[in-house]
Structures are given as C-alpha cells and as structure tokens.
Amino acid sequence: MRHIKRRAVRNEGSRFLLYPQPPFLDNFAEPEIVTVSSPAGSIGPGPSDDRMYAIHPVGKELQYGFHTSDGGEPIMYLPPWRGGIIAPALPDEWGHFDHLTPGTPQFETAHLFGTARFALDVWERYFGRPIPWHFADDYDRLELSVLPTLANAIIGWGFLETGVVRSEEGIPRAFSMNFDVIAHEIGHAIIYSEVGLPDPETDNAEYFGFHESAADLVALLASLNFDSVIDTVLRRTSGNLYTVNKLTRFAELGDHEQIRLAANDRVMSEFASGWSDEHHLAQPLTGAMFDILVDIFHENLLDRGLIPPEMEDLSDRLEGDPDYGAVLQDDFDVLFAQNPDGFKMALLDARDFMGTMLADAWRLLRADTLTYVGVGEALKTIDGQMTGGRFRRIIEGNFRIREIGRFIPGPRKPKKGAVSHVYSARTMVPQD
Known part of the structure; x- marks a missing residue:
C-alpha cells in the first residue's frame, strides 16, 4: 500500500504569487504566496526551469497547431517561438518571484508558470514520482505562452498557450490568471502521458x-x-x-x-x-x-x-x-x-x-x-x-x-459550435 503524502511546506522551494480562483471573484481578489518544488535559485528568467518556461511573445498572431500554407499544403506549427518577447519575469536576489506586481506582463507570465508548476507538483506528489511529458521525444520542456489573440487555453505538443475571453459584459478575462483553466490543461497532459493519446480513428x-x-x-x-x-x-x-x-x-x-x-x-x-x-x-x-x-x-x-x-x-x-x-x-x-x-x-x-x-x-x-x-x-x-x-x-x-455500465454512449452527433479536443491541436502528433 502506497503512503498518502500530505502537502508539506517546502521552505527550500521558490515562492510565487498565485490567484487560487480568478481575481475578479470577490473572495479571491488578492493573490497568495505559494511555494513550488523548484529550489530557490533554480528558476531562471521567464520564469523557466528544467520542466517548463514561460514567455510573452511579441508579434505572434497564429496559435500553434495545424495551418495551411500559401500553397494550400497543411503545415504543423510548433514551438519554440523564435521571435521577440516582452521582458521576462526575473527572480529576486533570493531566487523567488513573489515580488512581482499584479497587472504587469511579468506578473502574468510568472502566474502562468507558477500555476502550471504548482498543479504539476500536486499531482507528482499523488503519483509518487515525476510525470514525464507526453511530448518528451521532441521537447524536454513545456513552452507556456501568453497569446491575447487566442480565445482559449490549449495544451499540445510541447506548448500551453493561454488567451483571453470576454464576459457577457465585454470585460476581458485572461486565462493566464485562471488557476482552474491552467490546471485543467496540465491535467490533459498528465492523462496523455499516463493513459495515452486518443486514436481519432477509433472514436472511443x-x-x-x-x-x-x-x-x-x-x-x-x-x-x-x-x-x-x-x-x-x-x-x-x-x-x-x-x-x-x-x-x-x-x-x-x-x-x-x-x-x-x-x-x-x-x-x-x-x-x-x-x-x-x-x-x-x-x-x-x-x-x-x-x-x-x-x-x-x-x-x-x-x-x-x-x-x-x-x-x-x-x-x-x-x-x-x-x-x-x-x-x-x-x-x-x-x-x-x-x-x-x-x-x-x-x-x-x-x-x-x-x-x-x-x-x-x-x-x-x-x-x-x-x-x-x-x-x-x-x-x-x-x-x-x-x-x-x-x-x-x-x-x-x-x-x-450515474447509470455507468447500464448505458453506453451512442454515436457522435455533429453539432454546430461543439468543439472536440480530440480533433484539435491538443492531440496532434508530428509525423515522421
């Protein structure tokens, strides 16, 4: 029987300011100090460590994924981003990132990184070991990026891009500030690594x-x-x-x-x-x-x-x-x-x-x-x-x-506006 490990405060880790729920919610308007597992001083500008790095690209219009070339040929657009970036978040003299000011691009990228790292830490504790990336054959690290032109947040082959969605009142809500959304995308990566990627041909x-x-x-x-x-x-x-x-x-x-x-x-x-x-x-x-x-x-x-x-x-x-x-x-x-x-x-x-x-x-x-x-x-x-x-x-x-085992799903029914992650950039794999 494997021992269930309670979360411990890691004084040797690196500190970040995170919103546990979106900051526009009344009870979570202030970020909290959390400690991630990367030792203080081991996280570089970006932030970046041995598992992931965060950037805020300049001039990036297209999201990663499948696109069509000018000649009509399908192309696969994947990281790394080789263009310019907004000045990265820098650690303080002790190697922490909890000194950054909310509302700045540096805080945003640090929040994106800190959330992804925190969620991965939690689940590596539950697994009792490191969780490899499902894209490890091609990339050692996950690229985390802020892409305001994207009305979504999506993880794929070597990347997690976060965009912006507007509320019914037209107020922009950045997914980089949304713990649940980022952790959900990390969840997809965990399942793809531990259970496997779906086969679109089987339609399971x-x-x-x-x-x-x-x-x-x-x-x-x-x-x-x-x-x-x-x-x-x-x-x-x-x-x-x-x-x-x-x-x-x-x-x-x-x-x-x-x-x-x-x-x-x-x-x-x-x-x-x-x-x-x-x-x-x-x-x-x-x-x-x-x-x-x-x-x-x-x-x-x-x-x-x-x-x-x-x-x-x-x-x-x-x-x-x-x-x-x-x-x-x-x-x-x-x-x-x-x-x-x-x-x-x-x-x-x-x-x-x-x-x-x-x-x-x-x-x-x-x-x-x-x-x-x-x-x-x-x-x-x-x-x-x-x-x-x-x-x-x-x-x-x-x-x-829940009637699980009594009923099984019928066939897929095409529906306008229904979005499947299975047929998206989330599950695309480069072909040799």
Whole structure:
C-alpha cells in the first residue's frame, strides 16, 4: 500500500504569487504566496526551469497547431517561438518571484508558470514520482505562452498557450490568471502521458469523456491544495459540500457564469442515443467522482466523531435528492461550528486519498480500451490495495446512480459550435 503524502511546506522551494480562483471573484481578489518544488535559485528568467518556461511573445498572431500554407499544403506549427518577447519575469536576489506586481506582463507570465508548476507538483506528489511529458521525444520542456489573440487555453505538443475571453459584459478575462483553466490543461497532459493519446480513428466516446473528466478532477484537487479555497468552501457550506460553491465550479467567467459543475445530476442514459460534446459526456463520470470524494469526506467525519452515524446514513439516503441541502444544512451548521479544524482535517484527508487513488487507478488504464466501467474497476482495485476495499460500496453505488455500465454512449452527433479536443491541436502528433 502506497503512503498518502500530505502537502508539506517546502521552505527550500521558490515562492510565487498565485490567484487560487480568478481575481475578479470577490473572495479571491488578492493573490497568495505559494511555494513550488523548484529550489530557490533554480528558476531562471521567464520564469523557466528544467520542466517548463514561460514567455510573452511579441508579434505572434497564429496559435500553434495545424495551418495551411500559401500553397494550400497543411503545415504543423510548433514551438519554440523564435521571435521577440516582452521582458521576462526575473527572480529576486533570493531566487523567488513573489515580488512581482499584479497587472504587469511579468506578473502574468510568472502566474502562468507558477500555476502550471504548482498543479504539476500536486499531482507528482499523488503519483509518487515525476510525470514525464507526453511530448518528451521532441521537447524536454513545456513552452507556456501568453497569446491575447487566442480565445482559449490549449495544451499540445510541447506548448500551453493561454488567451483571453470576454464576459457577457465585454470585460476581458485572461486565462493566464485562471488557476482552474491552467490546471485543467496540465491535467490533459498528465492523462496523455499516463493513459495515452486518443486514436481519432477509433472514436472511443468514453475516452473522450474520460479525459475531460480527469482534467477537471486534476484542477479540482489542485485547487483544494490552497488553504484559502478549503477555508472558503467550509465557511460557506459548513461542510455540506453538495451546496453549490466555489469547489464545484470550473473555469468561472463571473459569479453567475460557469462552464461546468462537478456536483451535477447527469446520467448516462442522456447520451444513449448519441452525443456531440465530450464536456457534457464527461459530467456523469465527474459527478460520480465528486460524490465519491464527498462520501469519503463524510466517512472521515464519522471516524472522527464529528457527525453522528444517523446523519451520515441520512446523507446517503438523500444523495441526489434536490432537498439534500435544505434537510441537512442546519445539522452541518451546528456540527461544523463545534470543530471547524476537525472538518478541515477530514476534508484534507479525503482530498489526498482521492488524489492518490485516482493517480494509481489511472495508471491501470489504456486509451484504446478505456471505458467508464473500466475506470470504476480500476478504482475498486486500488481501493482494495489501499484500504482492503473499505470504499468499494461507495464507488459501486455512485457509478450505479450515474447509470455507468447500464448505458453506453451512442454515436457522435455533429453539432454546430461543439468543439472536440480530440480533433484539435491538443492531440496532434508530428509525423515522421
């Protein structure tokens, strides 16, 4: 059984200022000091280290990916960027980057680098080893770049480019400032390395949904490595995590705009006749994973004597019921107030158990044969190794609620505006 490692403060690491959630959200308007694993003094201008480097190109109009030459021939545009760049972020005399001023290009590139490094650090801890890049045959390092002409953020063969999107009010939101978005893209790279790249010829719907779900989980658990996120979530919910809150939102564009919810009620029968968007197809699996996390959190609370058995039983019976929050919120409010530190430790333990279990389970999967049922079987295998099967019932129950195994996705349905990562620069591989 592999030991679950709790996050430790690395005094020998390098400090950055990061926004755990987009800075336009009320509770996260100020950046926080975090420490990444690269030793102080080892990160150079950019920032740059042995795994990645950040730049703000000057005069770069095209994003990396497939393009067409003037002669009509397809060309593959890949890093490195060889043109000019805005002056790089520089470390202070001690080798840290937490002295940079928000709103400057140097802070932006440092935030992009620090976020990517932080997310990778979290998941290398869960894997218990370094995670190689899926593009390592061609590049030793990931190029992180700011490209304002890109209305997206995308990771691909040797690059992660972040652009800008505008809110409904027309306010520009830079993806380089969005922890969830960057961590989500790092999640894609982790899955491509550990599980494999998709084969567009096979059109494996469940792999397409899985890699979106896994990337969301990478971002979710990485964000829970900020004390401020944990504290805000618990303060707002008193530990009733099925309440819609910052924990269950990904890539928010505003307080009332959100791309996906982890705490969703989607089931596989909705996709039995077909699907058009892997982000939607991912939701039953993501929802099952979120529910497993919450159930393990509840088991931890019960183990610590922080909630009574009858409350945990009622929570299980009400799972998926729209009245869940209303029925249990008063009890959560009373019990959380009695021991907020105990609730926090229970959530931290659930976070780290879930991260370790997912990392070990993903290593059992292969892209060409992946199914949602197979994901569940891998989780049960690892739970058996870690706990002797304590959470088998929880895993099976949550997969059953999502109708995983009862229904499989139907054929892909072309839909205007639906964007697939499988047929994009994310998964392109240079051909010899």
